[in-house]
Amino acid sequence: MNIIETDIEGLVEIYPSIFKDDRGYFFESYQQEKLNEGGIPPNFVQDNQSFSLKGTVRGLHLQKEPWAQGKLVRVVKGKVLDVVVDLRPLSSTFGQSRSFVLDDSKNNMLYVPEGFAHGFSALEDSIFHYKCTNYYNKASESGIIWNDSTLNIDWKVDNPIVSDKDMQLLSFAEFKATLF
Numbered sequence: 001m002n003i004i005e006t007d008i009e010g011l012v013e014i015y016p017s018i019f020k021d022d023r024g025y026f027f028e029s030y031q032q033e034k035l036n037e038g039g040i041p042p043n044f045v046q047d048n049q050s051f052s053l054k055g056t057v058r059g060l061h062l063q064k065e066p067w068a069q070g071k072l073v074r075v076v077k078g079k080v081l082d083v084v085v086d087l088r089p090l091s092s093t094f095g096q097s098r099s100f101v102l103d104d105s106k107n108n109m110l111y112v113p114e115g116f117a118h119g120f121s122a123l124e125d126s127i128f129h130y131k132c133t134n135y136y137n138k139a140s141e142s143g144i145i146w147n148d149s150t151l152n153i154d155w156k157v158d159n160p161i162v163s164d165k166d167m168q169l170l171s172f173a174e175f176k177a178t179l180f
């Protein structure tokens with residue numbers, strides 16, 4: 001398992017060791033001790049899985065305190081562009097976004113700490129799986145509109161499929177006004 005720190009504090013990429021043989025492959029999709037050594041907390045309480053048609057954009061989502069969630073995300077099948085925005089008010093990278101391709105041929109994962117907005121676009125039909133450090137809490141849901149012009153994220157999909165709920169999310173400026 002190769003755990004790689006990114007240039008944003010707490011945001012970590014993980015490349016598991018994949019063992020291939022005549023039958024197929026094997027890898028440890030979650031190993032608490034090794035991940036904890038790499039700075040990833042051990043307190044996951046909920047696993048989620050979604051399927052998205054190619055071209056879908058989900059996000060950008062977060063839950064507010066005290067229901068903030070760290071997320072350990074990966075694709076089971078397919079390929080997504082995973083996007084995070086650092087919304088921790090005291091962070092030197094506040095307001096910055098990063099994108100990572102998560103791919104079922106590499107089985108790479110990303111740990112997104114609490115305090116980030118998270119989303120992804122499906123570059124292929126994709127099954128997405130993630131572990132969360134806190135439970136789903138509908139009343140605490142918040143987020144930023146996927147196509148906010150100031151964040152200017154390239155989702156790398158044409159004519160995105162976006163839920164009605166996500167079309168109602170705040171602009172980044174509106175979101176910031178709720179913080180400060």
Ligand SMILES: Cc1cn([C@H]2C[C@H](O)[C@@H](COP(=O)(O)OP(=O)(O)O[C@H]3O[C@@H](C)C(=O)[C@@H](O)[C@H]3O)O2)c(=O)[nH]c1=O
Pocket residue numbers: 048050058059061062071118119120136163165
């Ligand atoms: C996220 C979630 C949704 N649901 C329900 C609510 C709703 O009826 C249905 C679909 O919910 P959503 O449209 O919010 O699903 P989705 O847009 O896939 O939401 C997810 O997006 C990605 C980008 C994230 O980062 C996740 O944390 C989560 O916010 O599932 C749960 O029961 N538990 C959960 O944990």
